[in-house]
Amino acid sequence: MSVRILALVGSLRAGSHNRQLAEAAVKLAPEGTEIELFEGLAEVPFYNEDLDVEGGVPAAAVALREAAGRADAFLLFSPEYNGTITAVLKNAIDWLSRPYGASAFTGKPVAVVGTAYGQFGGVWAQDEARKALGIAGATVLGDVKLSVPGSVIRFAETHPVDDTEVAGQLAEVINHVTAAVGTVDAA
Template identity: 40%
Template sequence: MPSPDPARPRTVLGVAGSLRRASVNRALLAAAGHELPTGARLVVYDDLAALPPFDEDAEAGPVHPAVAGLRAAIAAADVLLVATPEYNASLPGVLKNALDWASRPHGSAALAGKPAAAVGAGPGPSGAATAQADLLRVLARAGAVASGGPLPVPAAFRAFGEDGRLLDPERRAALADLLRALCAAAGTRSGAAA
């Protein structure tokens, strides 16, 4: 079996589970862009609002363009980094809806075998930890391979510097470690598929 190519560039697809333009979880994805391993690049998926509600009757087709776009974005990426807020002690409905669409069709879903990590930011002391636990469970059930997280960012309105990076050096290092592990998981996956 060929060994994975650590020099191969990795595409990290970032998904923020909030529709707010000024979301702290969008800021967390931007902060992740500063901590990527050498050769990796972050692409942010930004069409959650365009996805229709998941409907099994709609699976027969035609595929909604936004659903096709989501599936294509996930398929084109090496790994998935999901930043979730916490709404009512869980992940937001729009994010769960996207994961439901990405988990289908059964047997050939875009999420199947995709390395994924959960991070999250919130204004309170938990840093969306409960939502991240739920997110990791949903990702695993949807066929993704949990390869990092949770990584909670509490007091998120004060967590980012003017340069967009996390202010806490320990949390910044933890984010960099998570991204290295996530990209390494993509290398292991591509080596196993070869």
């Protein structure tokens, strides 16, 4: 069985350590698992129900929904801004949770991981993302966690894929997400 995981990164910065963590996940995906790193979150406008009408949905939001529709599972990479989830990641969750009753997350496992400069690695933001995802209909894998603290120092000269400890933990996360596909009850 082939598994498709859609990766969403909550930072738009080119040198983002969360983006690097997502790139590492793409490289670490085992045979039979494909991780697609969605590249268009910067173009997705803030969710507005007035835009979310037949024939009026912005192309970037359509592309996000189409990518989500192809996915069997999701892996979100969340930095922490002011102690919470980033606007870009929350916006993606909002677009994918609509239209009401047709969430792209329904029946699909989702894990939230990330890295941040602080000593806790972004756990508050990751918890907020899990909360929003659960409300949006996702099957949140609450026990599948990875919070890497001190990103600015830890990844100053080393890409996460070359950090043996982080790469090993990230590979475990991917394996858990992959194993959860097909075990989730599509309510």
